[in-house]
Amino acid sequence: MxxxxxxxxxxxxxxxxxxxxxxxxxxxxxxxxxxxxxxxxxxxxxxxxxxxxxxxxxxxxxxxxxxxxxxxxxxxxxxxxxxxxxxxxxxxxxxxxxxxxxxxxxxxxxxxxxxxxxxxxxxxxxxxxxxxxxxxxxxxxxxxxxxxxxxxxxxxxxxxxxRELVADMLAPLLALGVLLSLLVYGGIRRGLAPLTRLTAQLEHRSVNALSPIGTTQAPSEVHALVEAINGLLDEVARSVHQEKRFLNDAAHQLRTPLAGLICQAELAQQETSDPPLKLRLNKVLTGAERSAHLVHQLLTLARSESQVRLQQLDLASLARDVAREWTPRAISAGIDLGFEGEEHLVIDGDELQLREAMANLIDNALRYTERGCTLTVRVWGAAQAAHLVVEDNGPGLSPDELTHVFQRFWRASTRPGGCGLGLAIVQEIAHRHGGQARVTRRSPQGLCIELVLPMVGHQEKPVALSAMSASSPLNPLSEA
Known part of the structure; x- marks a missing residue:
């Protein structure tokens, strides 16, 4: 109620x-x-x-x-x-x-x-x-x-x-009342200024910024409130630290045996010629790879929920580098991966987390896009915001499925390999940077996922670059 x-x-x-x-x-x-x-x-x-x-x-x-x-x-x-x-x-x-x-x-x-x-x-x-x-x-x-x-x-x-006497008496009293009201309002505003500053400090800090709140010259009641909030923040920070430590330790402890299991399964596949045994080993290898991917995504999600360390970086250059790193996998999958956008676009961001977000977007597109399709990474700036788009002309999603895209552990396909955390991590990283992640359908088919991030200063108008030729190492056109 x-x-x-x-x-x-x-x-x-x-x-x-x-x-x-x-x-x-x-x-x-x-x-x-x-x-x-x-x-x-x-x-x-x-x-x-x-x-x-x-x-x-x-x-x-x-x-x-x-x-x-x-x-x-x-x-x-x-x-x-x-x-x-x-x-x-x-x-x-x-x-x-x-x-x-x-x-x-x-x-x-x-x-x-x-x-x-x-x-x-x-x-x-x-x-x-x-x-x-x-x-x-x-x-x-x-x-x-x-x-x-x-x-x-x-x-x-x-x-x-x-009436004349009362009017002559009340007119100056009314003026004094208005003046007194203004003085009362100013006094209340000045007296509540510490609470206003405290509210501003809490509003402008990130979700995981659990450091103590500084106190200024303020009444003792505000000091008591700040001390109570700091005590609560300290308890929350301790709990969050223990949770992240457990998650990091569990992820690190699982990565080593999973890597050994994958290695042993691959060696066993190579040393046996029994088809039924190879089929079973292939299922073991697929399950181990999916578990390893899940552990990696959980570790990445834990890191993305930590406080970001913002510094100036070139988003366009970073996007080109990530696209180059994923070019070999796009070629092997028969997908045309390209880049379009500005030469330079400076923003405040965490390079490791933004790199992970771009990698998850490209990996997600490569997993669920068919051979012969086109995948484009596009970067431009407009209205003091930087836009990073990864779009494809694959099968896309239905309108009902679009509402679940950023939910954790939700998958639109039963294809092996995914764990339903990639786009949730992308959204979390966007929020940590003060931006947002959006998904739309392309016409006539395909999917477009866009990150909108705050930009440093005003940039020049975006210069659209045409898709690179098949001979370019960045935009290879894989052959069927």
Whole structure:
């Protein structure tokens, strides 16, 4: 069952450091808005109190009546903002409208103290307003009367002032938050740099590079991790060394008796004239040769899995030399072996392992290609990569068989001699050089196996060389 994807350590740190900052910023904005509303309400309350006292001074009792001295200029001041108009009302007795621009609701607190303004909230035409009420006494002593002056104002100004205050406060806080986020990101990146360097060291080393990892100036937690990894690498290196030592010792111990068995079987074949005995000796000789070949391939596979020692070499020259070495066997098999490609192509590689890979490719082609066929070794460079191709026009493989070509101990033919390790060794050597091995079918028939290896620098355009004549020692045309 696949595990759900998890966040990286960097993203988790960013999340847990920046998320609380965002929450605190939002909470601080809400708190600032509440505080701004409170202070704006205090300002409105003070303004309303001054307005109701000023308006009450314009209503003067005269005997048992009232003299309203409310000039038009004062009324214009109260009603100058259509969007936030100040409402006022004069009533006597309280609640009975005498004068004003709007009917205002009465406070629910009951009778008010004379001369002391009362502030309260009420709904006017479906909108909340802040209202102040002030009661005044007038009239004769034997017939006292009460005058109530009310002034109301909506919360539009209060909310606008609060929003402006909060915006003025949060804008610099937002800039500081962005700066703090950048500093947090930079700090996390710097703090995780040792882990990044450690990851790079592990990614860029080859599979069998089991040497200890070097530590740099880093926190103690990273040192502890490196020491744990080095301990694991040491155990793995010890195990791999013991395995390779056993394989090398076994291969060397088997090669000597197998060589003696092959020699004795050949001598016995030459000294006897009994056909049944010769047939049995031939089977023994074939089995001994196949075992010797298998031991050689196992030893080669063990060596190919070791760390390669890269150095600059001429791949084209090496391919020509290997082709020359296999020319006599190609002639005896009746196969036309040739070389095409560049004169020089420099790469970083291990000469012994690349020579073994080319030998396995040519040997594999010679084993399973029929007489009269053509076998070509081709080398060229393109896109900063070196290409080594061994192709033939033999029977080839089916599409289903192509998927198994590089598997160990897999064979597409029952012909004696092979052991199914040659192409697996080729692929292993290609991987050790940072390249890859590919196999494709030729049209109309045949097989093409290609090694793609990293190249040193840029090379000149490949110069295609025609197949050499039959008289050339490199490209002999064997006669049937």
């Amino acid at each position: 696949p595990h759900p994807p998890t966040l990286s350590l960097r993203r988790q740190l960013l999340l847990w450091l920046l998320l609380p900052q965002l929450v605190l910023w939002a909470g601080g904005g809400l708190l600032a808005y509440r505080i701004a509303l409170s202070y704006a309400e205090k300002g409105i309350d003070q303004s309303l109190t001054q307005s109701v006292r000023a308006l009450s001074r314009q209503v003067k009792p005269v005997g048992s009546g009232l003299l309203v001295d409310f000039p038009r200029a004062a009324q214009d001041v109260l009603e100058q903002d259509p969007k936030d108009r100040v409402s006022y009302m004069v009533s006597s007795p309280p609640g009975q409208f005498l004068l004003g621009n709007e009917q205002l609701p009465q406070p629910k607190e009951g009778p008010l103290r004379t001369g002391e303004p009362l502030l309260y909230r009420a709904m006017v035409e479906g909108k909340p307003q802040r209202i102040v009420a002030l009661d005044l006494s007038y009239g004769e002593a034997d017939a006292p009367q009460t005058l109530r002056v009310q002034v109301g104002k909506s919360f539009a100004v209060q909310q606008r002032i609060a």
